[in-house]
Amino acid sequence: MRKLLGIIAFLAFAIILFVAAIHLRPFGSPPHTEMDKYFIENAQKEASANNVVTSVVFDYRGFDTLGEATVLFTAVTGVLMALRHYGGGKK
Amino acid sequence: MNSVLVNLPFIIVVILLAIGFYTIGFKRNLIKIIIGIEIVEGAVNMFIVALGYIKGGYAPIYTQAPPEAVENMVLPTPQALTLTSIVIGVAVTALMLAFAVNIYKSYGTLDVNKVRRLRG
Amino acid sequence: MTTTIIRTMTRILSPLILVFGLYIILHGHLTPGGGFQGGAVFASGLALLIVGFERKRVKSLFEKAPLSFIESIGALGFLGIGLIGLATYTFLKNFIANSGFLFGSSTPEGINPGYLNTGGTLSYLNIFVGLKVLAGLTSIVLIFFLILGRERDE
Numbered sequence: 001m002r003k004l005l006g007i008i009a010f011l012a013f014a015i016i017l018f019v020a021a022i023h024l025r026p027f028g029s030p031p032h033t034e035m036d037k038y039f040i041e042n043a044q045k046e047a048s049a050n051n052v053v054t055s056v057v058f059d060y061r062g063f064d065t066l067g068e069a070t071v072l073f074t075a076v077t078g079v080l081m082a083l084r085h086y087g088g089g090k091k
Numbered sequence: 092m093n094s095v096l097v098n099l100p101f102i103i104v105v106i107l108l109a110i111g112f113y114t115i116g117f118k119r120n121l122i123k124i125i126i127g128i129e130i131v132e133g134a135v136n137m138f139i140v141a142l143g144y145i146k147g148g149y150a151p152i153y154t155q156a157p158p159e160a161v162e163n164m165v166l167p168t169p170q171a172l173t174l175t176s177i178v179i180g181v182a183v184t185a186l187m188l189a190f191a192v193n194i195y196k197s198y199g200t201l202d203v204n205k206v207r208r209l210r211g
Numbered sequence: 212m213t214t215t216i217i218r219t220m221t222r223i224l225s226p227l228i229l230v231f232g233l234y235i236i237l238h239g240h241l242t243p244g245g246g247f248q249g250g251a252v253f254a255s256g257l258a259l260l261i262v263g264f265e266r267k268r269v270k271s272l273f274e275k276a277p278l279s280f281i282e283s284i285g286a287l288g289f290l291g292i293g294l295i296g297l298a299t300y301t302f303l304k305n306f307i308a309n310s311g312f313l314f315g316s317s318t319p320e321g322i323n324p325g326y327l328n329t330g331g332t333l334s335y336l337n338i339f340v341g342l343k344v345l346a347g348l349t350s351i352v353l354i355f356f357l358i359l360g361r362e363r364d365e
Contacts, residue, residue, distance in 0.1 A: 010116065014109040021101040028097075028146035036143075036166040040151060048308040048318045048329045049240035052151040052164070056171040057245065058336045062303040065336075066289065068175045069343060073286055075182030076347040079354065082189040086196075086358045154241050154325040161322065178247055178344070185351050192358065 100141040107134035121194065121201045125187050132180040136173050143169035213263060221263030228256035236341040239333065241325030246337040250344030257349045261356055273353065278346045285343030292332055292339075307331040 025031065039060065040052055047055035057065055095102075107130060114127030149160035151167045191201070198206050236249030261269055296304040308331030309317045316328045 006116065010109075010113060013112070014105070017105045017108060018102070021098060021105045022095055024098055024101055026097050027100055027141065028144055030143060030145070030166065033145075033166060036168055039167060040164050044153065044318045044320055046308070047305055047333065048316070048331050049333050050153040050318060050323070050325050050329075051240050051243065051245075052153075052167045053170050053243070054239050054245045054333060054337075056167050057174060058333050059303075059305050059331075061171060062293075062336075064172075064175055065340070066293070066303075068178055069286060069289060069340065071179055072182050072344065072347050073282070075186050076282070076350060079185050079189045079351055082186075082193060083354050083358060086192075150243070152243060153322055156322050158322065174247060181348075188355075 101138070104134050104138045104141070107131075107137070119203050121191050121203060121206075124203070125184070125191065128187070129180075129184060132176075136176055136180070139169050139173050139176065143167075213265070217263055221259055225256050225259050225263075228259065229253060232256060232345075236337055237334075238325075238327070239337040240330040241327070246340030247344055249337075250341040251348065253341070253345045254348035254352070257345070258352045261349075261352060269353075269356075278350045278353070282343050282346035282350075285339045285341075285346065288339035289336060289343070292335055296332070303332075305331045305333070307335075 039056055043049065043052045043055045047059045049055045049059075111127050111130035111134060114130065115124055118124060118127070143166035145163060145165055148163045148165040149156065151164040153161075194206060195201055200206070232249050232253030232255075234249075235244040235252055236246060239245035239249065260272075293303040296302060296306055300306060307315045309315070314328060314330045314334040316326065318326070318329045
């Protein structure tokens, strides 16, 4: 009985997602592109790099990269602390 | 029929989301639930990258590009945000697997219905 | 369990993978790639070295180069470059671009073959983030390998 209710809820959720995916904006023409036009035109003058994606990651949005480096550091510390007893005496 | 198949990448994202949520909700092994979380993460990353595509566009890199690539380049911002999301997914998966090893060493089994009691 | 095929192919393949990872890290401002991608490739090469040799040699290799020290250098370098920018302009400003220091030339506009000397703070941040990701992913693989406690067979 509980399994049947679970399957009905899952099917309703999948059908709602499918109807939403059909009615999204057409693939290949995003509506607002002014910020990315500025990035593409001025990346070689201000950041002096040929790669526009790297200049967005490290120069125009460098604060997000700092947050992500912190998350990686915290996760590695958590893994090494959770498996402390089984390591055989190695950090 | 033509207007449904234009959004084909978004339909594939929905199929992957459905497979991932089915695996999280209806399986009993702990490792299979972790694999389901991984599948949902992959679907969300693919959705973010597919949002920034311009039809007939080139990669946003100026090094030795073909001459007609300067005018129509793909949007670079979704690619930058997906990079961060992938690395965070790897870190969270490593932490989940470390906890699964600890649960197995403490309870002796990986069945979700049997690891319910808190043990001191 | 390592056989002769795995040992021979590890000796041939692992220097190529490590050099390819360093190339992706250093050319992050010219070709697709950068700090995170190059760090992941380098960590794959080190994971191949961990799996292919026996436990005693792996332990002696990682006693010489402690991984937590390399990761701390990467994190502190990232913060240091940001704080040097805070002294005069804003946090994480690109103050090396179009000036005369190492990695400080200016890029000609339009399509050009890439010049390695350009990049500004991008090149320094690529190297520091590459060190951090390398050390993090390799230490995760190493701790999961040491749990098994299995000696090398045959």
